[in-house]
Amino acid sequence: MSSNLKVAMIGGGSWATALVKVLIENKNIVNWWIRNADIRKSLKDHGNNLHYISSIFFEKELINIQDDLIDTVRKADIIFLAIPSAFVKETLSVLHQQDFKNKIIVSAVKGMIPSDNVVVADFFQKQYYVPNNKFVVISGPCHAEEVALEKLSYLTISCPDVSNAQKIADLLHCRYMKTNTSDDIFGTEYSAVLKNVYAITSGICNGLGYGDNFQAVLISNAIEEIERFVKAVHPINRDIKDSAYLGDLLVTAYSQFSRNRTFGNMVGKGYSVKSAQLEMSMVAEGYYATACINEVNKKYKVEMPIAQATYNILYQKFSPMLEIRLLTERLK
Numbered sequence: 001m002s003s004n005l006k007v008a009m010i011g012g013g014s015w016a017t018a019l020v021k022v023l024i025e026n027k028n029i030v031n032w033w034i035r036n037a038d039i040r041k042s043l044k045d046h047g048n049n050l051h052y053i054s055s056i057f058f059e060k061e062l063i064n065i066q067d068d069l070i071d072t073v074r075k076a077d078i079i080f081l082a083i084p085s086a087f088v089k090e091t092l093s094v095l096h097q098q099d100f101k102n103k104i105i106v107s108a109v110k111g112m113i114p115s116d117n118v119v120v121a122d123f124f125q126k127q128y129y130v131p132n133n134k135f136v137v138i139s140g141p142c143h144a145e146e147v148a149l150e151k152l153s154y155l156t157i158s159c160p161d162v163s164n165a166q167k168i169a170d171l172l173h174c175r176y177m178k179t180n181t182s183d184d185i186f187g188t189e190y191s192a193v194l195k196n197v198y199a200i201t202s203g204i205c206n207g208l209g210y211g212d213n214f215q216a217v218l219i220s221n222a223i224e225e226i227e228r229f230v231k232a233v234h235p236i237n238r239d240i241k242d243s244a245y246l247g248d249l250l251v252t253a254y255s256q257f258s259r260n261r262t263f264g265n266m267v268g269k270g271y272s273v274k275s276a277q278l279e280m281s282m283v284a285e286g287y288y289a290t291a292c293i294n295e296v297n298k299k300y301k302v303e304m305p306i307a308q309a310t311y312n313i314l315y316q317k318f319s320p321m322l323e324i325r326l327l328t329e330r331l332k
Contacts, residue, residue, distance in 0.1 A: 005028075005077040005167070006031070006075060006077045006078070007023060007028050007029070007031065007076065007077070007080070007171070008031045008033065008066075008075070008076035009023070009030050009033065009080045010033050010072070010073075010080065010081050010091070011034070011080075011081065011082035011083040012034035012035060012039045012040075012049065012052070013052050013082065013083065013282065014052040014053050014282065015108055015144045016032075016034075016080075016082035016083070017053045017144065018053060018144035018148060019080060019082055019138075019172075020058065021056050021058070021147060021148065022172050022174055022177050023080075023171060024058065024063065025174035025175070025177075026173075027062065028062070030063050030064070031066055031072050031075065032065055033066040033068075033069050033073075034067075035091070036051065037067075038050065039051055039052075040067060043058065043065050044065050047059070047060050053144060053145065056148050069091070069095070070094055073095055073099050073100070073103075074099055076103060077103060078104045078106060078167075078168070079100075079103055079104070079105050079106065080106045080108060081105065081106065081108060081109055082108040083109065084109075084111065084285065085109050085110075085111025085113055085285060085288060085289075086111070088109060089113055089123070089127075092128075096128075097128050100128045100129075100130050103130075104136060104168070105130050105134060105135050106137075106168055107120040107121065107136065107189070110139070110192040110193065110285055111192075111288060111289055112193050112289055114291065114292060117292045117296055119186065119190060120137075121137065121186065132185060133159065134159075135159065135185060136157060136159040136165055136168050136185075137157075137158040137185045137188050137192075138155055138156075138157060138168075138172075139155070139156050139188040139189070140153075140243055140244050140248055141154065141247035141251035141252075142248075142251075143251065143255060143257040146257070147176075147177070152176050152177075152178070154178045154179070154180070154243055155169075155177060155178075155179050155180075156179075156180055156181070156182050156188060156242070157179055157181050157182070158181070158183065158185045158188045158189075159183065160183050162181050162182075162183055165181040165182065165183070166181055182244060184244075186234035187230045187234050187236065187238050187245070188244045188245070190226075190229065190233055190234070191226050191245045191249070192248060193285075193289045193292070194222075194225070194229065194289070194293065195222075195226070195248050195253070196252060196260045196284070196286030196289050197260075197286045197289050197290050197306075197307055197310055198218075198219065198222040198253055198306060198310075199249075199252040199253045199258050199264065199286055200260045200267070200286040200290065200314070201218065201306055201309065201310045202215060202218060202219065202254070202261055202264060203258075203261035203262060203263060203264020203265035203266075203268060204267050204268035204320050204324065205218060205264075205268065207264065207265040207266065207267065207268020207270075207320075208269075208320060208321060208324055214328070215253070215254075217331050217332075218253075218306065218331065219249065219253050219254075221305075221331045222249060222306055223240060223249055225305075225306055225307060226249065227245075228302045228303065228304070229297070229300070230245075232300040232302050233296075233300060259283070259284050260284045260286040262280065263277070263280060263284035263286070264286075267313065267320060268320055273287070286310075290310050290311050290314050290315070291315055293307055293311075294307070294308070294311045294315075305330045305331075306331075309323050309326070309327045
């Protein structure tokens with residue numbers, strides 16, 4: 001059933017494309033801002049995104065393709081943000097506090113703002129004075145490629161004001177997408193950041209030739225690191241085994257669709273960080289997240305040997321083989 005709320009999507013990548021597909025399943029009209037002119041033309045002319053998940057064809061009457069970001073945001077009641085975290089600050093720089101007033105902001109970013117070392121919720125609160133009860137986080141084990149195939153998927157929609165979380169959950173619920181709500185925006189957002197870091201580590205280990213037995217130990221230790229970190233940053237009652245935390249970690253660490261695992265696998269096989277980035281057509285969020293988490297943890301001093309090893313490999317240019325060998329002695 002269509003909503004009377006005016007919905008905007010900011011971003012033209014695979015996750016934005018998949019989310020628009022879900023939104024229009026319920027006959028919502030989406031005002032869709034995309035920077036890339038070729039993608040805008042492809043959607044207007046043919047109803048598909050020629051660069052990302054081109055197999056999805058949209059009902060043209062349900063998508064309004066936009067090139068004016070300011071106008072798109074000002075006319076919306078609900079704004080979905082699905083662009084790489086490294087580009088959030090630059091993309092939104094033309095906007096002001098007043099443009100976001102009384103709107104619900106929905107983050108599907110799953111990353112941190114690299115220049116500020118903050119999650120997107122904190123960025124919006126500090127930069128645009130968006131209160132946390134108007135900020136919603138989408139999380140959960142959900143790859144865009146499987147959404148395109150209409151494989152059954154689950155999302156957790158988080159907001160301190162659960163009624164706002166429920167509004168977004170209702171917009172996204174459809175025959176192949178189940179949704180549930182949470183009030184834990186910081187726990188789910190930091191978990192979504194960290195799972196990308198550990199997916200890179202998983203890929204590095206795979207590239208080095210470590211097997212399934214070791215991967216199981218690695219990810220078991222990774223969820224413990226996540227639990228320790230989110231408890232230090234935002235100490236509320238949560239069950240780390242929920243799909244928004246453990247489920248998202250598992251799918252990102254193991255899936256063939258995981259760009260972070262793919263990036264790590266290349267590094268493990270001997271690619272330099274720069275050459276691995278150049279080979280990939282999409283951004284591996286975990287690369288930026290690794291540095292951000294390292295910086296944030298200088299304050300909290302949480303024991304995070306896996307995250308530290310990943311930082312040493314990606315930013316300190318330590319040998320992946322030696323660093324992972326040393327890490328194996330710290331896991332249990």
